[in-house]
Amino acid sequence: MSRPPVSPKPLTGGKVLVMLLAFFGVVIGANMVMMRLAIQTLPGTEVDSAYSASLAYEKEIAAAHDQNARNWKVDARIQRGPNGGATLLVEARDNNGRPMTGLKFLGRFERPTDRRADQPVELAETGIGIYRGSAVTIAPGQWDLVLEGDAAGRRMFLSKNRVLLN
Incomplete structure (x- = not known):
């Protein structure tokens, strides 16, 4: 007879x-690493307070109606430099096609996925109705170009357009 x-x-x-402690130790360790990486790379929120943003919504709608009634023609062009910079050129005309002078334009390149990469661009009037500013280094990819035009301390123009920089 043989034995088994x-x-x-x-x-x-x-x-x-x-074995159970090792298994759950690996699972919990992996979760901790992933949680730490997620928190470190969190870009933040679009607005700091959704409640405050909702209260300002009616004002934004009224400002948009006023902007449409003015019928301004604002043309923006971006020229890439060889060193990775970008020059922003804005031309502003009123509803009759005349160049508008004396405005204060502000520009921002906003990264859609990470607002920590946003870069402001100060625009100076270099000619009648022509405003120019530069961003020293700006990475290639998709950006939102935000233009704000102020006159007498009041925002008169706002636009946000998606642009692709190479």
Whole structure:
């Protein structure tokens, strides 16, 4: 008669405990690493307070109606420099096609996925109705170009357009 082969190392309660602790240790460790990476790379929120943004919504609608009634023609062009910079050229004309002078234009390149990469561009009037500003270094990719035109301390123009920089 032959005996069945005996396992050289039987499975005991201690071994099962070690295996379970090792399994859950790996799972919890991986979760902790992923959580830390997610928190470190979190770009933030679009607005700091959704409640405050909702209260300002009616004012934004009225400002947009006023802007449409003015019928200004604002043309923006972006020229890429060899060193990775970008020059922003804005030409502003009123509803009759005359160049508008004396405005204060502000520009911003906003990264759609990470607002920590946003770059402001100060525009100075270089000619009648022509405003120019530069961003020293701006990475290639998709950006939102935000233009704001102020006159007498009041925002008169706002536009946001998606642009692709190479």
